[in-house]
Amino acid sequence: MTAKQLNGRELAQKIQQNLVPQVVEITREIGRPPRLVVVLVGNVAASASYVKSKEAAAKRVGITADIFSIPESTTTAELVATVKAIGREEHGPVDGILVQLPLPDHVDARTVLDAVPPDRDVDGFHAENAGLLSQGRPRFIPCTAAGVQKMILDAGVETRGKHVVIVGRSDIVGKPLALLLASRGPGGDATVSLCHSHTANLKAITRQADILVAAVGIPQLITADMVKPGGVVIDVGINRIQDGDKSRLVGDVDYDTVVEAAAAVSPVPGGVGPLTVAMLLENTVLAAKERNKAPSDG
Helix, strand or coil: CCCEECCHHHHHHHHHHHHHHHHHHHHHHHCCCCEEEEEEECCCHHHHHHHHHHHHHHHHHCCEEEEEEECCCCCHHHHHHHHHHHHCCCCCCCCEEEECCCCCCCCCHHHHHHCCCHHHECCCCCHHHHHHHHCCCCCCCCHHHHHHHHHHHHCCCCCCCCEEEEECCCCCCHHHHHHHHHCCCCCCCCEEEEECCCCCCHHHHHCCCCEEEECCCCCCCECHHHCCCCCEEEECCCEEEEECCEEEEECCECHHHHCCCCCEECCCCCCHHHHHHHHHHHHHHHHHHHHCCCCCCC
16 A cells, blocks of 8 residues: 655645635735735744745735844844834734744743734734634634644545544644644544653554654654554654755655555655645735724624
């Protein structure tokens, strides 16, 4: 058996195409395109690459994307002040604000993320948005978690009553994804196990998974013997490893072996990554719609 490949690039393109007419309509209504501001701190090559891909995708659907490049030497207080100034629209109207992670070690990331106005928090990391998600009434869903759920729905994979195992408990992917897949409705109603670095006998748990999501940041951790035969495997990891004198990108899943055990598996690159960007654009469009609604009568 060779697994079906879950193509995130194709799905991301469909999502972006569907956003174009929405952006045209919003632009007509408010007299300007929706605007996304990305705050990029320092000169980390991977972060700069991610930001460029977000900027390019935004422009493809008609969203204005501006990058605020901040020196790596910035302090937490200085960065918070910058984010708050953007939120107060001192640098022009803004519908979505994203602080590119990771931040330098000397910067308190939580304090910076808390400075993003919740109604412009298109990454979904603010405590208010995390709380709304936990209560089943989300405003902005963290982009990677939302992308994984979209992938599952698009592939026609049943989640109701199924056992989902997520390896990785980050606030960015693992925790919000567990909430999404356990919530009521399409793409939900699953029984979710959330595993992490202290999980005993990980293999015994992953082997039970109808849907296995690897989001732990360890290259090729998930091997074929950890997968339930015929299960669905979604790889969120993006890791650069050395292969002789060259480097290459791999996920948290050993794709070459798992593809022979699973019914479906997402590749790296070309799997969840493009969907993360697409969900960012979807959140930005949602933010623009919500912020520019006409006041209700009465």
